[in-house]
Amino acid sequence: MSVVFSGSQRRSLALSPLGDVADWPQSLRTTAQVVLSSPVPMLLLWGEQLTQVYNDSFAVLAGHKHPTAFTQPFHLCWPEYSTYSQPIIKAVLAGQSLSYVDQYYVLPDHQHATELWLDLTFSPVRDEQGKVAGILMIAVQISRRRTALKQTSKALRELNETLEERVAERTQALAQANQQLQHEMLERERVEDALLHAQKMEAVGQLTGGIAHDFNNMLTGIIASLDLMKRYIAAGRSDEIDRFTDAAVSSAQRAAALTHRLLVFSRRQSLDRKPLDPNVLVNSLQALFNSSKGAKIQLVIELGQDIWPVNTDTGQLESALLNLIVNARDAMPDGGTLSIKTANSVLDGRTISSLETVNSGDYVMFEVSDNGTGMNPQILAKAFDPFFTTKPVGVGTGLGLSMIYGFAQQSGGHVSLSSEVGVGTCVRVYLPRHVEETQA
Structure with a gap:
């Protein structure tokens, strides 16, 4: 009406x-x-x-x-x-x-x-x-x-x-x-629970599958070498088994290295923390960086002034930086510019985008950036997943970034990653500032 x-x-x-x-x-x-x-x-x-x-x-x-x-x-x-x-x-x-x-x-x-x-x-x-x-x-x-x-x-x-x-x-x-509305809310909760469960199962499957594949290859090398050693000893050719012994030891060392990386990723690896000067560390690694970057790539090192000391495991930090250098090199097959920077940084929880909560405070930033191929949003979302790699089979284990992420978290720091296809990639590792305790 x-x-x-x-x-x-x-x-x-x-x-x-x-x-x-x-x-x-x-x-x-x-x-x-x-x-x-x-x-x-x-x-x-x-x-x-x-x-x-x-x-x-x-x-x-x-x-x-x-x-x-x-x-x-x-x-x-x-x-x-x-x-x-x-x-x-x-x-x-x-x-x-x-x-x-x-x-x-x-x-x-x-x-x-x-x-x-x-x-x-x-x-x-x-x-x-x-x-x-x-x-x-x-x-x-x-x-x-x-x-x-x-x-x-x-x-x-x-x-x-x-x-x-x-x-x-x-x-x-x-x-x-x-x-x-109540029905839609219940249905949404059910779908979200199912999606979360599926994501968890996918992550667990990827992790266990990657571990099983790598350990299977290493155990195959050890078992095959031991089997050949038995045959040669049975045939009275003991003096010829050194090469098989070396192969078994090499496979065992690879397995130990994989275990070490998994411990770092899971934050269960004991860190040998020592105060160190970030700029001194980067300078000491410059020769290693030059030998690892490749001939077509220009290395640029920019060290900040009055950089704060950090208290961390020197070997783990060196390994993390070297891993980032190798990743940047592989992203620039035709050459480019690779930059390493250090800087003091104050984070307030909103400064960077991180997978976990950012604790406000003083940090030292280690930045490794390149102008290589870059990553699309789909690859970027999985970059820190264990055993995820875009490299050919047998070239990479997919534990590099996940190991760096675990090391930074165990050190009380954070990692941020930004990338764009055709522009390049920038990885920043933030480690807490070390403050000397003074005795009264």
């Missing part, structure tokens, strides 16, 4: 406190429909300013105040009735219904003073929340009292029934929406 107003009325309403009819609440729409469709003079006062909406029958009673009175606040339109109307308005807004019989009324007219006798009814109109939002006034001329009362009673009954139906429909719709 829609409310029908003329074009001028709609424009007047749009500029009033009631606003556009399309935005009205259902309770106002329904009441306005009753007012407009009733042959009995009806006046609806709505909102805090008691904005007036009335029908054609009431427009006759408004006299020369119509059409200005339409959408005008009640107190501005009828100041002459303020003493009479204020107690009534207060009572009705409090929820009371009032009736006044045989009320004397002079029709507002510039030319003629027409006297009328009216029966007036004032009723509260409630919104969807049950609060009094308006006042419905019905004016019945005494000569048509019986007919008007019947029509008014029917209109009010329809109004109340319509409001109750609307409230019931809205309540049911809200209940259904709430039930649907």
Whole structure:
């Protein structure tokens, strides 16, 4: 059911406190429909300013105040009735219904003073929340009292029934929406749990598969060498078994190195912590870096001024930096620039993006960057995963970055990684600043 107003009325309403009819609440729409469709003079006062909406029958009673009175606040339109109307308005807004019989009324007219006798009814109109939002006034001329009362009673009954139906429909719709929302939340939790479980299983499978593959290759070398040694000894050729012994020892050493890397990754490797000067360490490794980078790559070393000392395992830090140099070299097969930097850095937990929570404080940053091939977002997301590598089979173990990550975390530091395809990669290792303890 829609409310029908003329074009001028709609424009007047749009500029009033009631606003556009399309935005009205259902309770106002329904009441306005009753007012407009009733042959009995009806006046609806709505909102805090008691904005007036009335029908054609009431427009006759408004006299020369119509059409200005339409959408005008009640107190501005009828100041002459303020003493009479204020107690009534207060009572009705409090929820009371009032009736006044045989009320004397002079029709507002510039030319003629027409006297009328009216029966007036004032009723509260409630919104969807049950609060009094308006006042419905019905004016019945005494000569048509019986007919008007019947029509008014029917209109009010329809109004109340319509409001109750609307409230019931809205309540049911809200209940259904709430039930649907609860169902969607439960389904989302179930899907998230399933996804998390699948990711955990994939990570465990990748880890165990990588370990099993590498150890199988190493054990194969040891077992094959021992088997050949037995055959040669049985054949009386003991003097020829040295090469098999060396092969078995080499495979065993590779297995020990793999175990060491796994311990570093899992942060179970004991660190031989010692205070050291970062710039002195990098300078001491410059010759090793030059021999590892390749002939086509230019090495640039930028050491910060007054770099703070760190307390960490020198061998592990050297291994981490060398691993990053080798990764940068492999990312620049046609040559490029490889940069190594040191700098003091103060982190506040928002400075860098790290896999784990960043503890605020003073750190020393070791940066290794290149302008090589770079990594796409999919590869970048897996860069720290153990045994994940983009290198050919047999070239890399996929433990380099994961080992560096484990070493940094075990040292109380952090690692950040940024990369872009065609631009290059930058890895920053942050180790906590070492502060000498002074004795009192």
